[in-house]
Amino acid sequence: MSSPAPKSPELSDKSKKYDRQIRLWGEHGQALLEAATICLVNVTAVGCETAKGLVLPGIGGFMVADGSTVTEMDLGNNFFLNASYIGKSKALACMQLLQELNPDVNGEYVDESIDYILANRPSFFESFDLVIASNLNEQTLLLLSNRLWVSNVPLVYCRSLGMLGTIRIQLKEHCIIEAHPDNRQFDLRLEQPFEALREHLESTEVTSKVPWLLVLYKYLKAWQSKNGGGCQAPSNYREKTELREVIRADMTADEENYEEAIKAVNTAFGAGLVPLSLKEIFDDDACEQLHKKSDAFWIMAKALKHFVVQENKGYLPVPGVLPDMTANTDSYIALQHIYRQQAAQDADHVYHKCQDYLKALALPMDSIDERIVRLLCREAAGLIVLRGTRISDEYEKSCRLQSLVEDNELQGSLTAYNFALRAYERFLTECGNIPGDCTVEQDIGRLKSIASKMLVDLGLHATISDDILHEICRFGGAELHAVSAFIGGCAAQEVIKILTKQYKPIDNTFIYNAISTESVTLRL
Amino acid sequence: MSATSPNPSLGLQSKRWNGLRNILEREGPFCKDDFSPSPDNLEFLQTKCKVLVIGAGGLGCELLKDLALMGFGDLHVIDMDTIELSNLNRQFLFRRSDIGASKAECAARFIQNRLPTCRVTPHFAKIQDFDDTFYQQFHIIVCGLDSIVARRWINGMLLSMLRYDSDNTIDVSSIIPMIDGGTEGFKGNARVILPGFTACIECTLDLFPPQVNYPLCTIANTPRLPEHCIEYVKIIQWDKENPFNVPLDGDDPQHLAWVYERALERANQFNITGITYRLVQGVIKHIIPAVASTNAVIAAACATEVFKIATSCYDSMANYLNFNDLDGIYTYTYEAEKSDTCLACSNAPQVLPIEDPNTTTLEDVIKLLCESARFQLKSPGLTTVFQDGKKKTLYMANVKSIEEATRKNLTQSLGELGLQDGQQLTVTDATSPTAMTLQLKYQTNEIEMN
Numbered sequence: 004m005s006s007p008a009p010k011s012p013e014l015s016d017k018s019k020k021y022d023r024q025i026r027l028w029g030e031h032g033q034a035l036l037e038a039a040t041i042c043l044v045n046v047t048a049v050g051c052e053t054a055k056g057l058v059l060p061g062i063g064g065f066m067v068a069d070g071s072t073v074t075e076m077d078l079g080n081n082f083f084l085n086a087s088y089i090g091k092s093k094a095l096a097c098m099q100l101l102q103e104l105n106p107d108v109n110g111e112y113v114d115e116s117i118d119y120i121l122a123n124r125p126s127f128f129e130s131f132d133l134v135i136a137s138n139l140n141e142q143t144l145l146l147l148s149n150r151l152w153v154s155n156v157p158l159v160y161c162r163s164l165g166m167l168g169t170i171r172i173q174l175k176e177h178c179i180i181e182a183h184p185d186n187r188q189f190d191l192r193l194e195q196p197f198e199a200l201r202e203h204l205e206s207t208e209v210t211s212k213v214p215w216l217l218v219l220y221k222y223l224k225a226w227q228s229k230n231g232g233g234c235q236a237p238s239n240y241r242e243k244t245e246l247r248e249v250i251r252a253d254m255t256a257d258e259e260n261y262e263e264a265i266k267a268v269n270t271a272f273g274a275g276l277v278p279l280s281l282k283e284i285f286d287d288d289a290c291e292q293l294h295k296k297s298d299a300f301w302i303m304a305k306a307l308k309h310f311v312v313q314e315n316k317g318y319l320p321v322p323g324v325l326p327d328m329t330a331n332t333d334s335y336i337a338l339q340h341i342y343r344q345q346a347a348q349d350a351d352h353v354y355h356k357c358q359d360y361l362k363a364l365a366l367p368m369d370s371i372d373e374r375i376v377r378l379l380c381r382e383a384a385g386l387i388v389l390r391g392t393r394i395s396d397e398y399e400k401s402c403r404l405q406s407l408v409e410d411n412e413l414q415g416s417l418t419a420y421n422f423a424l425r426a427y428e429r430f431l432t433e434c435g436n437i438p439g440d441c442t443v444e445q446d447i448g449r450l451k452s453i454a455s456k457m458l459v460d461l462g463l464h465a466t467i468s469d470d471i472l473h474e475i476c477r478f479g480g481a482e483l484h485a486v487s488a489f490i491g492g493c494a495a496q497e498v499i500k501i502l503t504k505q506y507k508p509i510d511n512t513f514i515y516n517a518i519s520t521e522s523v524t525l526r527l
Numbered sequence: 528m529s530a531t532s533p534n535p536s537l538g539l540q541s542k543r544w545n546g547l548r549n550i551l552e553r554e555g556p557f558c559k560d561d562f563s564p565s566p567d568n569l570e571f572l573q574t575k576c577k578v579l580v581i582g583a584g585g586l587g588c589e590l591l592k593d594l595a596l597m598g599f600g601d602l603h604v605i606d607m608d609t610i611e612l613s614n615l616n617r618q619f620l621f622r623r624s625d626i627g628a629s630k631a632e633c634a635a636r637f638i639q640n641r642l643p644t645c646r647v648t649p650h651f652a653k654i655q656d657f658d659d660t661f662y663q664q665f666h667i668i669v670c671g672l673d674s675i676v677a678r679r680w681i682n683g684m685l686l687s688m689l690r691y692d693s694d695n696t697i698d699v700s701s702i703i704p705m706i707d708g709g710t711e712g713f714k715g716n717a718r719v720i721l722p723g724f725t726a727c728i729e730c731t732l733d734l735f736p737p738q739v740n741y742p743l744c745t746i747a748n749t750p751r752l753p754e755h756c757i758e759y760v761k762i763i764q765w766d767k768e769n770p771f772n773v774p775l776d777g778d779d780p781q782h783l784a785w786v787y788e789r790a791l792e793r794a795n796q797f798n799i800t801g802i803t804y805r806l807v808q809g810v811i812k813h814i815i816p817a818v819a820s821t822n823a824v825i826a827a828a829c830a831t832e833v834f835k836i837a838t839s840c841y842d843s844m845a846n847y848l849n850f851n852d853l854d855g856i857y858t859y860t861y862e863a864e865k866s867d868t869c870l871a872c873s874n875a876p877q878v879l880p881i882e883d884p885n886t887t888t889l890e891d892v893i894k895l896l897c898e899s900a901r902f903q904l905k906s907p908g909l910t911t912v913f914q915d916g917k918k919k920t921l922y923m924a925n926v927k928s929i930e931e932a933t934r935k936n937l938t939q940s941l942g943e944l945g946l947q948d949g950q951q952l953t954v955t956d957a958t959s960p961t962a963m964t965l966q967l968k969y970q971t972n973e974i975e976m977n
């Protein structure tokens with residue numbers, strides 16, 4: 004037998020190196036990562052561990068900004084410095100040792116402090132896709148966050164102090180097409196089959212060899228006519244049990260597809276309509292009011308909305324993804340073909356609408372690719388738009404913080420730790436030294452008064468326990484490598500999520516306590 | 528102080544340890560009750576505490592770095608693997624020029640060069656190459672393995688090293704804590720095991736999902752997915768056509784190319800789409816996706832626990848951490864419970880209930896041992912001792928001559944083999960370094976000998 008197949012496309016060298024991660028975010032995710040450049044502000048262990056988690060998977064480039072020089076003290080927790088660099092630029096040292104991890108990545112450095120850059124070259128950050136900063140004092144943090152908010156550059160701010168770590172993400176807007184939900188609900192349209200599917204379902208004889216979907220449809224029809232003839236699916240436990248019994252009563256042997264149909268009663272119905280999260284996207288101003296600078300996501304979202312509302316009676320485009328079902332090959336493939344055909348047809352409508360909008364906005368027609376529209380249609384039910392908050396707003400306004408207080412206590416110790424770390428940063432600015440670097444007892448008192456004033460200023464009638472402030476002073480500014488590695492690992496993945504626009508990042512503050520191995524995410 | 532290094536920047540007084548010394552030399556409100564702040568703590572980490580890292584892969588590289596920077600000065604690392612190109616996206620101690628070299632040796636060298644305060648002793652070997660006298664020398668063992676069998680084996684080893692006092696309580700000095708990490712894509716877990724005291728690997732065996740296998744009839748007759756077509760070529764077509772006169776090797780590009788082409792042909796024949804080279808490789812080699820970040824997080828959590836146990840500065844985690852960062856970042860810590868019926872650590876004879884000894888064949892028993900969630904054995908060997916003191920090998924798959932001699936027993940019932948109610952079977956398997964004893968318990972108490 005001669006082989007009509009093309010010769011095996013063995014993977015390229017690069018594709019092999021990144022194989023294990025491409026299996027998660029795909030070649031298209033990898034391409035976005037490789038096109039991105041980030042800036043690392045401050046060479047700390049947590050900053051370098053974050054950067055390591057980006058250099059290894061092949062980010063396009065990174066810039067390190069730090070004005071200080073390497074000391075012996077730095078060698079105790081940072082893997083990306085060594086003794087040969089003592090007295091030399093920290094930015095240079097860490098850039099070189101990070102770069103060495105992956106020759107595909109372009110490393111650069113500038114040996115200027117963040118304060119100097121903000122004061123003298125504030126537009127420095129605008130060319131980056133994202134900025135990572137760590138362990139700043141309060142004043143510098145607020146200056147940097149304001150600058151990046153105005154320039155619309157996402158900021159990932161990490162803290163690592165003693166056994167505590169936090170990540171705060173500041174971004175204006177983040178649109179996700181591929182969220183990769185852990186449990187995807189299949190959208191099968193059995194209640195409202197599209198024309199081609201209805202024809203197929205009604206013209207195919209139900210045997211023990213067909214996919215369970217045909218079995219379920221047949222008995223759904225029977226159940227519906229017994230229950231008033233509507234096109235409802237069973238919605239509660241009693242109705243689902245009824246339908247299951249109808250199917251079971253008709254089984255002659257242990258037909259596998261009948262068994263699978265019975266199991267599927269729970270999950271097969273209910274998809275295809277616009278979920279609340281998508282409705283919010285449809286109603287968003289950015290979707291309603293397209294303009295020349297609209298992100299491609301919003302143009303596609305508006306086209307999707309048009310299709311759903313105007314052309315498809317409120318139903319989403321068919322995703323065209325089927326679960327595997329025990330059946331003979333031909334009947335499964337025939338069914339799969341029908342779903343896929345419809346998915347392609349629906350996506351085509353959306354794509355043409357996108358083109359209409361592009362034309363109306365006088366934008367280049369190729370600025371939206373047909374493949375990404377197909378992807379958007381397939382993932383329509385799970386689209387996500389995140390709108391972030393500005394760090395300085397969190398520091399000045401308390402509206403969102405009130406809910407964290409109960410009975411004059413900050414709810415949960417992890418929330419309290421977050422505010423204790425803010426007090427720590429204010430201490431750095433106000434006192435000019437690190438709490439507990441020399442004397443613990445004395446600094447506990449000073450940290451305590453800064454913390455209570457901070458909470459009063461925020462209008463929060465709450466306190467942070469003395470033990471927490473004592474523990475913070477005990478650390479004396481120590482950055483422990485294991486905590487930095489934990490936070491750095493998490494932060495790197497959040498950066499990858501933002502750059503590849505896949506998977507959902509935290510919104511917006513993650514707090515980790517290595518003493519108790521607990522974490523929480525707060526929206527501040 | 529005993530540790531007087533000729534180079535002061537490597538000594539205990541070096542400023543590099545300033546941060547750690549705050550943690551180790553100061554009192555704190557959250558410290559463990561028996562923590563005594565003292566410079567001795569750092570000295571212990573630097574000069575006395577010996578930690579074994581098993582695995583020098585994604586987790587192992589991170590663990591070595593984390594432990595060295597947390598003050599540990601004497602590490603050993605075992606790994607039998609050599610470096611491959613697809614390791615480089617996360618195993619950061621290796622470079623392209625290291626491909627083909629021993630992971631353990633390469634990792635040890637890199638850590639020692641970068642962090643001269645830490646001595647790393649590599650072992651380019653399998654964990655099974657060492658016996659209890661080797662494992663005895665360590666204070667703590669950390670595992671960064673991708674193999675469940677290896678995890679179970681080391682778990683069994685540490686349990687077998689427990690010593691019991693006359694009143695059957697464990698001699699605490701014989702306990703070697705085991706910290707175990709595992710990752711898969713964006714998910715991971717870290718756990719602390721105090722052998723004999725807290726849940727061991729076997730106690731929670733049901734946490735490992737059984738491998739998904741496609742039914743043979745689907746693969747052979749009614750393929751629907753591209754995976755079915757690839758499995759067909761792997762399981763059926765390769766043996767039939769024997770294209771290279773050797774078993775299929777997933778690392779051989781020629782083999783993979785052949786499988787790819789045949790799978791594509793088969794898929795085309797059935798109108799199935801979606802065969803890609805990457806998919807073929809994934810199915811043939813059972814590839815698990817892996818990213819640098821998850822390994823970093825899980826290794827860091829493990830290293831933190833090693834540090835807590837070695838220094839007593841904080842209570843160690845009780846005892847199981849689940850991590851996943853698919854949707855935001857999620858962690859959950861809970862106490863996995865020690866099982867009273869655990870085969871490995873309950874220190875009590877295990878009962879194997881048998882419905883009817885006259886219809887249950889030896890093959891049925893072996894199947895049960897392999898497939899039930901409780902046992903999950905790989906290829907058990909069974910022996911027993913009869914009342915007259917005669918030892919008999921019932922079945923043993925791993926030695927060809929014994930397999931041939933005992934194969935006929937497989938189809939015999941337990942009754943036909945002369946096995947009585949209450950009789951003990953000694954079971955050996957790759958999942959444990961020691962044999963375990965199972966006691967047969969017949970539900971129908973009478974054996975009719977025909």
Ligand SMILES: [Zn+2]
Pocket residue numbers: 726727728729730731865866869870871872873
């Ligand atoms: Zn156990």
